[in-house]
Amino acid sequence: MPSETPWAYVFIRLLFRFVLKIFYGTIVVEGASNIPKTGQPCIVCANHSNSLTDALMLVTTIPPKQRNFIRLTAKATLFGKRTFTSWLIENAGTVPIARKKDYAAGESVDNTETMDKLKTAVEDGDAICLFPEGLSRYHPSVAPLKSGVARLISEVLTRNRNNPSFEISLQNCSVTYMHREHFRSDVLVTFHPPLTFSPKTHPELLEPVDFNDVRRLTAQMAEQITSGTFDSPSWDLTRVSKLAARMYAPLGTRMTLGDYVRVVRTFIEAFKTAESATIASAAGSDRDEAAHMSDDEKMSAETTELARLREDLRAYQDELARLGIKDDRIRRRPLARRTLLGRMILRLTWAVCLFTLSLPGLLLWTPVFITTVYAVHEFKKTGPIFDTFDEIAQYKLVYGFVSGLCVWFGATALSFPFSLVTFMLVPALMWMTLRWFEDAVSALRAFTALTRLLLVGKTTLRRMHWRRDGLHERVMKLAIETLGLPPDPYQYFLHNGGKEKGRVRGRWEMGSRYFSIKRRRKRDWNESLRLYDVVDYPKEDGQ
Structure with missing residues (x-):
């Protein structure tokens, strides 16, 4: 039987639904009907770019009629403190996970008890929430996913290998913040069609399991999660792609936030391809220097034009920023x-x-x-x-x-x-x-x-x-x-x-x-409560 909803969880859901709607101008949810119903074993996974706000976003956007309770996980260092945040997460049924980076070198980290608790919760029909990137960070790309979720699915299937009716769903989610830290900016939450596993349909995940199958499942998760959000190797590429999207669909185009994100992502993927091809071509040119082959001979005309377009768009955006106009x-x-x-x-x-x-x-x-x-x-x-x-x-x-x-x-x-x-x-x-x-x-x-x-x-x-x-x-x-x-x-x-x-x-x-008292309709998804539109991003040291 699935767990009863803790009172603190209901309190958090109601409280932060209100708080998040004040902080963020518009929160658009796509695919909520994809979420498996309460009682179906489920693991909810999402990209992790905004610390505890990511977990709160999932709690408040998953409809209670779909799932009455999502068992969250959080780093163990948040527990046991005399703070409002610590009190909330402890009373909401959150499970602590120890991370090596939070402890001194050489100090052992054991999550065996935690993982057993999560396996039992899933088998009882609960939904648990995991962030397979492993940590939150301020970066334009989704970090490589760790294999823990795939291994957890494998272990749960193995424990239920003799139950032909047992199924577990993997509900991947993409959370996209237009400007995650700015007041009254916008958020898109996309729930993808769930991946369903059973001992009968996925015998390759039963122990002893080939780790290549675990890698393939992890890669499939990464592909689905990154398909609904920005996944750029640099802030500069995100900036250029947003400019290209604004040129393609200028102000006045009545786009949903989901459509806007997908258009920007399309340009990001195109410029990423050109960047990768340029790097590969440069490496090949170094190796074949004796053959006197130029870069243009190594790169297709399309890739060359993409690279040039990106540079021209960057220079144009720099000039706009210098002049202070849009x-x-x-x-x-x-x-x-x-x-x-x-x-x-x-x-x-x-x-x-x-x-x-x-x-x-x-x-x-x-x-x-x-x-x-x-x-x-x-x-x-x-x-x-x-x-x-x-x-x-x-x-x-x-x-x-x-x-x-x-x-x-x-x-x-x-x-x-x-x-x-x-x-x-x-x-x-x-x-x-x-x-x-x-x-x-x-x-x-x-x-x-x-x-x-x-x-x-x-x-x-x-x-x-x-x-x-x-x-x-x-x-x-x-x-x-x-x-x-x-x-x-x-x-x-x-x-x-x-x-x-x-x-x-x-x-x-x-x-x-x-x-309408519910929201203010924006003309531009790039808006926040500032006297200027955010088109630049802070630079990390060495970037």
């Missing part, structure tokens, strides 16, 4: 000075109105912002980027939640004898303030962009426009002729895109949904 502003011909000034006045007026409307609520948000900014600033000092930036979202969630509760209950206590009204009014005011403040920042961001266009001047804008036209033609040729993407992205995604959160059809729905 590609979308270059897409159209330069606007007349009178038109720019008129739009600037309109955007600034709208921003001032929304900021004025937000002021009462911003007084409540100010302690929350100050607390989280200070906590994150101090935390960043504790280590290098790759080992700290993956925990920033976690710190913001916890400190923002605690400080928000202090503001809520503090305002309620100070407003006595009207505390009951204040208790209901404060969270409503803070939520609507956040909506107004987002729109105010968006309007101010547009005003800033228009100001920069005015300062850059028509000559430079015209030169950048011609340069973009050439790049756009090459990107469209790559997208349509090589990558097989639709030739008219606007019409294709308008009529074939999913009807899900983060996407609207038509002007009437776009206008009416503005007043």
Whole structure:
């Protein structure tokens, strides 16, 4: 029989569903119907790029009607501490896993008891959650998966080899953060079709097992997980691929977040192929130098063009960053000075109105912002980027939640004898303030962009426009002729895109949904609550 749902797990699910929806602007879930029902032995696996936030994301996005309880795992060093985080994970049925990196050299690490507990839980019909990368890190690529999950499946099948009806499902999941650490950015959670195993259908996984079969299963997991997220060898490649995706499907294309991620990933895979071919060609050229064979003879014309396009896109993005303008502003011909000034006045007026409307609520948000900014600033000092930036979202969630509760209950206590009204009014005011403040920042961001266009001047804008036209033609040729993407992205995604959160059809729905209390509809999946769009990433030492 599957385990009963711990009360702390229900509390965490409800609490952080609320907290995550505040921190992230849009959380889109795909394929939730693929998740095996409660009572079916199941292992849930996902990529791991955002520390404890990844586990919370899975807990809150897996529908309770599909699985009432997911048994989580966490590093053993999080247990036994007098912290809110430690208390939560211990009371939610989480299983501790010891990692060698967390202990002194030569100190033994034994997870035998933990693994036995996980095997028993799966056999009883529970779902357990594992992150086969083994650790979380701030990196653009998915780390090579460890073979532990495949070996666990093999051991469970072997223990039930005499039960012909026993089946275990492997539910792989891809979690894609547009900007994992930024407030009001977006998240895509994709649940892939599960892989099902039984002693009868997969006898090769019964002990004694050939480790090549374990490797093949691990490779199959990696292929499915990486197929739904960005898997880039460098931040630069991610940056260039996002630019190519924006050129192919510019602002105004009504794409779902899932469609956007898949388009960007398509460009990433294409540029990765060109990069690998270039490296291989260079190595071959060194070996065959005596034969006087040039790189062009080693590389196909298509690969050469891909490499050149990537370099040209990088240079173009660098120039945009230097000028402080966006590609979308270059897409159209330069606007007349009178038109720019008129739009600037309109955007600034709208921003001032929304900021004025937000002021009462911003007084409540100010302690929350100050607390989280200070906590994150101090935390960043504790280590290098790759080992700290993956925990920033976690710190913001916890400190923002605690400080928000202090503001809520503090305002309620100070407003006595009207505390009951204040208790209901404060969270409503803070939520609507956040909506107004987002729109105010968006309007101010547009005003800033228009100001920069005015300062850059028509000559430079015209030169950048011609340069973009050439790049756009090459990107469209790559997208349509090589990558097989639709030739008219606007019409294709308008009529074939999913009807899900983060996407609207038509002007009437776009206008009416503005007043929805559930979310703010974004025009650009690259947005966050900042005065600028995030197009660059922090660089690791030596990268």
